[in-house]
Amino acid sequence: MKHLILILLLAAGLxxxxxxxxxxxxxxxxxxxxxxSFDMVRHHVTYQDNxxxxxxxxxLTCAWLAADLPLPNNPDKHILAxxxxxIDLTGEPGKGTNSGAGLLDDTHQNWHVxxxxxxxxxxxxxxxxxxxxxxxGHAVAKSDKLTVTSEREPLVYNLVxxxxxxxxxxxxxxxxxxxxxxxxxxxxxxxxxx
Amino acid sequence: xGVVCKTLYGLRRAAGTAALAGCAGLGLAVAGxxxxxxxxxxxxxxxxxxxxxxxxxxxxxxxxxxxxxFPLPGNRRVRFKDFRLETFATNGHALYIVEAPDCVYDKSxxxxxxxxxxxxxxxxxxxTLEGEGFLWRQDDNFLIISNQAQTVIExxxxxxxxTKMIP
Numbered sequence: 001m002k003h004l005i006l007i008l009l010l011a012a013g014l015x016x017x018x019x020x021x022x023x024x025x026x027x028x029x030x031x032x033x034x035x036x037s038f039d040m041v042r043h044h045v046t047y048q049d050n051x052x053x054x055x056x057x058x059x060l061t062c063a064w065l066a067a068d069l070p071l072p073n074n075p076d077k078h079i080l081a082x083x084x085x086x087i088d089l090t091g092e093p094g095k096g097t098n099s100g101a102g103l104l105d106d107t108h109q110n111w112h113v114x115x116x117x118x119x120x121x122x123x124x125x126x127x128x129x130x131x132x133x134x135x136x137g138h139a140v141a142k143s144d145k146l147t148v149t150s151e152r153e154p155l156v157y158n159l160v161x162x163x164x165x166x167x168x169x170x171x172x173x174x175x176x177x178x179x180x181x182x183x184x185x186x187x188x189x190x191x192x193x194x
Numbered sequence: 195x196g197v198v199c200k201t202l203y204g205l206r207r208a209a210g211t212a213a214l215a216g217c218a219g220l221g222l223a224v225a226g227x228x229x230x231x232x233x234x235x236x237x238x239x240x241x242x243x244x245x246x247x248x249x250x251x252x253x254x255x256x257x258x259x260x261x262x263x264f265p266l267p268g269n270r271r272v273r274f275k276d277f278r279l280e281t282f283a284t285n286g287h288a289l290y291i292v293e294a295p296d297c298v299y300d301k302s303x304x305x306x307x308x309x310x311x312x313x314x315x316x317x318x319x320x321x322t323l324e325g326e327g328f329l330w331r332q333d334d335n336f337l338i339i340s341n342q343a344q345t346v347i348e349x350x351x352x353x354x355x356x357t358k359m360i361p
Contacts, residue, residue, distance in 0.1 A: 026349035027349055028345075028346070028347040028349075029344070030346075030347075031342075031343075031344040032342070032344065033341070035339060035343060036338075036339040036343025037336065038323060038336070038337040038338075038339065039334075039336055039337075040281055040289070040290055040335040041334065041336075045323065045343075045345060047343050056349075067345070069345075069347065070320070070321070070347065072318055077347070
């Protein structure tokens with residue numbers, strides 16, 4: 001009888017663990033092959049050499065990265081990536097319904113973005129969560145539909161709304177059925193994220 | 195049976211800091227290290243604490259512990275087994291726990307270094323850092339990780355209550 005109870009308890013205990021392995025990993029992972037530093041007073045970390053960030057909705061690689069860690073009572077996160085920045089952003093294709101000034105595409109595509117520098121900010125203000133990544137310096141964003149280039153002005157991707165925006169950019173359609181090239185007017189405003 | 199001792203270990207830098215080394219159990223005292231050749235005897239359950247400068251001079255800023263401590267030649271360095279460093283905020287809340295299986299602490303230069311695996315976790319468990327090999331500067335609480343530096347941030351970090359106790 002005792003053995004039966006033990007087996008039942010073990011089985012009950014193992015079931016949730018097995019279920020957890022299928023759940024998506026919501027954690028932010030930062031890896032590097034090279035050295036790193038950690039300022040334990042300012043909660044600031046840096047990484048070098050083949051740096052990878054695996055964040056829900058975003059994978060990033062670069063050569064150098066600095067991050068301000070969230071504090072116990074402050075969830076704000078800031079990551080600055082430099083040199084050969086490559087970002088893969090996971091959209092939600094088919095869910096796009098919104099439009100706005102400066103929006104390049106509102107169909108929530110997956111984007112492959114490259115640039116000289118990327119600035120990731122996660123900020124909670126009241127009940128609102130803002131999570132954006134800003135890519136500057138020879139920024140190029142590619143989706144199945146579009147290739148967007150911006151030499152000087154930043155491209156901004158909102159990880160909450162899954163939409164990309166910018167100004168003073170060039171676009172090339174990747175759709176073989178509707179090829180074309182456009183240039184955004186320099187006065188077009190990006191949709192700023194508060 | 196066991197010998198319990200408390201010995202000032204010479205880790206002081208300035209007023210407002212203090213250090214305490216205790217050994218218990220089978221270990222022998224590492225007594226009188228300052229000003230004389232180290233007896234090179236093993237100590238167990240080593241612990242030293244450092245305090246903030248005024249006006250928080252009553253609050254512990256960091257605590258270094260080791261399951262075993264081996265004084266090294268030259269009377270400056272100690273090799274720790276199961277090194278553990280805990281840092282605290284001025285309000286007494288625990289901040290970070292640094293652990294390494296092996297570490298050498300230089301009390302004169304106030305540096306701790308190791309080639310072994312390093313694990314750092316925030317006291318609330320929401321942030322962990324790991325790497326291979328490290329150097330810790332005690333003066334500014336700065337940690338340099340030699341290789342394979344990595345960090346994991348749990349979701350929802352920063353939205354929970356503040357942490358008071360080290361788990």
